[in-house]
Amino acid sequence: MSDKTILEKVEVAETEYDDDGVLNTKLRSLMGVAGKAISIIAIIMSLFHLYTALFGVFESILQRSAHLGFAMVLVFAIYKPTSKATKSEQIPWYDWLFILLSIGVFSYFVMNAEEISSRMSYIEQLTSFEIALGFVGGLLLIEATRRVIGKSLVIIIGIAIIYGFWGHLLSGTLSHREFSTMWIIDHLFYTVTGVFSTPLGVSATFIFMFILFGKILEVSGAGKFFIDLSVAGMGQYRGGPAKTAIIASSILGTISGSAVANTVTTGAFTIPLMKRTGYKKDFAAAVEAVASTGGQIMPPIMGASAFIIASYLGVPYMEIAIAAIVPAILYYVCLFVQVDLRARRRGLEGLPKSELPGFWGVFKSGFLFFVPLIVIVVMLAIGSSPMKAGLYAIIVTLLVAMLGKATRVKPKALVKALDLGARASVETAIACAASGLIIGIIGLTGIGLKFSSIIIDLSGGILFVTLIFTMVTSIVLGMGLPTVAAYIVQVPLTIPALITLGVSPMAAHLFVFYFAALSAITPPVALAAFAAAGIAGSEPMKTGMTAVKLGLAAFIVPFFFVYGETLLLVGSWHEILLSVITAIVGIIAIACAAEGWFLRQSFWYERIVLFIGAVLMVMPGLMTDIVGIVLLAAVYMYQKSFRTSYLKETIA
Numbered sequence: 001m002s003d004k005t006i007l008e009k010v011e012v013a014e015t016e017y018d019d020d021g022v023l024n025t026k027l028r029s030l031m032g033v034a035g036k037a038i039s040i041i042a043i044i045m046s047l048f049h050l051y052t053a054l055f056g057v058f059e060s061i062l063q064r065s066a067h068l069g070f071a072m073v074l075v076f077a078i079y080k081p082t083s084k085a086t087k088s089e090q091i092p093w094y095d096w097l098f099i100l101l102s103i104g105v106f107s108y109f110v111m112n113a114e115e116i117s118s119r120m121s122y123i124e125q126l127t128s129f130e131i132a133l134g135f136v137g138g139l140l141l142i143e144a145t146r147r148v149i150g151k152s153l154v155i156i157i158g159i160a161i162i163y164g165f166w167g168h169l170l171s172g173t174l175s176h177r178e179f180s181t182m183w184i185i186d187h188l189f190y191t192v193t194g195v196f197s198t199p200l201g202v203s204a205t206f207i208f209m210f211i212l213f214g215k216i217l218e219v220s221g222a223g224k225f226f227i228d229l230s231v232a233g234m235g236q237y238r239g240g241p242a243k244t245a246i247i248a249s250s251i252l253g254t255i256s257g258s259a260v261a262n263t264v265t266t267g268a269f270t271i272p273l274m275k276r277t278g279y280k281k282d283f284a285a286a287v288e289a290v291a292s293t294g295g296q297i298m299p300p301i302m303g304a305s306a307f308i309i310a311s312y313l314g315v316p317y318m319e320i321a322i323a324a325i326v327p328a329i330l331y332y333v334c335l336f337v338q339v340d341l342r343a344r345r346r347g348l349e350g351l352p353k354s355e356l357p358g359f360w361g362v363f364k365s366g367f368l369f370f371v372p373l374i375v376i377v378v379m380l381a382i383g384s385s386p387m388k389a390g391l392y393a394i395i396v397t398l399l400v401a402m403l404g405k406a407t408r409v410k411p412k413a414l415v416k417a418l419d420l421g422a423r424a425s426v427e428t429a430i431a432c433a434a435s436g437l438i439i440g441i442i443g444l445t446g447i448g449l450k451f452s453s454i455i456i457d458l459s460g461g462i463l464f465v466t467l468i469f470t471m472v473t474s475i476v477l478g479m480g481l482p483t484v485a486a487y488i489v490q491v492p493l494t495i496p497a498l499i500t501l502g503v504s505p506m507a508a509h510l511f512v513f514y515f516a517a518l519s520a521i522t523p524p525v526a527l528a529a530f531a532a533a534g535i536a537g538s539e540p541m542k543t544g545m546t547a548v549k550l551g552l553a554a555f556i557v558p559f560f561f562v563y564g565e566t567l568l569l570v571g572s573w574h575e576i577l578l579s580v581i582t583a584i585v586g587i588i589a590i591a592c593a594a595e596g597w598f599l600r601q602s603f604w605y606e607r608i609v610l611f612i613g614a615v616l617m618v619m620p621g622l623m624t625d626i627v628g629i630v631l632l633a634a635v636y637m638y639q640k641s642f643r644t645s646y647l648k649e650t651i652a
Helices: 003-016 032-055 060-078 093-111 113-118 128-148 151-169 181-189 198-220 222-234 240-256 259-276 281-297 305-313 317-323 325-346 359-381 386-402 411-445 447-459 463-480 483-490 495-500 505-521 527-536 540-550 552-563 573-595 604-618 622-641
Strands: none
Touching (some): 032 198, 032 386, 032 411, 060 093, 060 113, 060 128, 060 411, 093 113, 093 128, 128 151, 128 181, 151 181, 151 411, 181 411, 198 222, 198 240, 198 305, 198 386, 198 411, 222 240, 222 259, 222 359, 240 281, 240 325, 259 505, 259 527, 281 325, 281 505, 281 527, 305 317, 305 505, 317 325, 317 359, 317 505, 325 552, 325 573, 359 386, 411 447, 411 483, 447 463, 447 495, 463 483, 463 495, 463 552, 483 505, 495 505, 505 527, 505 540, 527 540, 540 552, 552 573, 552 604, 573 604, 604 622
8 A cells, every 4th residue: 555545545535525524515716816815814814823822812802803803704715605606716796795894893803802801891882883893793603604514503593693682572481581782792792701702712722723733734744644554553454444444533533623524534545445355335434434533532632622621611621631531442442343343254354464554664754743642642731721732732743744854844835734724723713603602692591591490300300311311412413513513502501400410510511522523423414424425435324323333332431421430530540440441341342232243143132131231331330340240241151152053144
């Protein structure tokens, strides 16, 4: 497998798909002066964030409004109003108007940030001009959201705004006091509780730096190195291409933070390899989708949402990363074992050694690319801000790349990375700002606490039922929204209900975050699975169902870390050690039950016993562990006794 082939596969994926995993039909291919002008704006945006990372961020509204202003300009320049719109090589007059309006609106917030921050909100009256400015800014943001995120979030925003203006007309629990237009505009645009709230603040600092870090890694060749290293290390073993996909996608997915973008990038290479070695196309696509989705819950970076979790909880980001270690390990152990069992059942072999690059040769050529990741972990561990950690990781990546002739980042490539980094940040920036409209209304009207009370009443105060409601809500929201937006919307709605019922804040936030992420592989709208199906040529819904089975551990583990925080590394060391060991054994058994193979092909009743025993093993607690190990031992002894007469496998 040549280096050129790998690069060609990745480049094809990047040109055919956007970060949502769909064909780039909604993006313009700007040419000429307009294209260069927009690239310059994107580069200036990246330089602005690098400056603030080096010398300190500006006042909250200034930093956040500048970040959003840049993003809005890029949206109206590079996103077409509809995917069917023509003339994709030029910006139409109405988008130039939107660009000028965006510059005007957010320049006002940038230039008057100090005055806005020091005014007495709700008491000092806004002028008619300021109200009009907020109104126009809101309309522009909603249109940008429609283009970038889609109609789902726009509908939710519309419902929230209608409720904010006219919810006082309702009767009963959902009614709230009447608010004037000035009051609502003030709350949403002239405080840090609406559009310019915490999510946008995190996007304007931490998240942008890590997105830019990912693009610097791309142009330096680090992404290619991680894929090549995974191929060299796992390619020769049973089911090697699938195991390659798991390792490469987990590394690249945690950096990119986008399940779908990672699926179409690494999947363009790994899915054909899996099919070639004998995996069915739906299984190959599902493996890549699940592996890429897991990157969002994989420390040390965990994509974008984990930084927002840390901000909401008011804890160092490293605490989030540490708490997420065991659930992430269980996720990938389950996937890895299922892949191995499927290869064993089908008698699949790895790739011929003649087609594989030498492991040590690949390792020596780029092992220094691990240094930036180590820098991130060390800096976060010693208490540095994620923004500083991302900045130093970028600097170290550039220094490391300079040591090799092939990896040296030339000025032109660096400029390209600055351009691509800004463009890649647009989705997160718009999602965070748009979510601010929703959480602003929720905070203003007090519907969040009322909604939590409604959930508790509907569940009868039973925690497990409340968890089911929350899981379904997370997955449904995640089907139409990016993970970051799906999580943010729920922070004031469902998380308070969980905390009221005794769930720790850390476990409550991670529970919601995990299921929002899992929406990428959950039908009927499983974007990562559907994107992978497009590459594999498989049936999308079947691929989605296979992905759910492969990601089964991720649907189970969150319930158990809610009931027992030892899986989040909370508790005494011996309790944690016992929980982790038994959970790993249980997850392996879950994989065996899902694949229908233990010592041999399992009968349906053996699979049921395996699954029950596995769940009990994963569940923290000595008694459940004892019962679980007894059930697993019973299946083991039974299968061992009748191993010589096992049935020939029937591939699912």
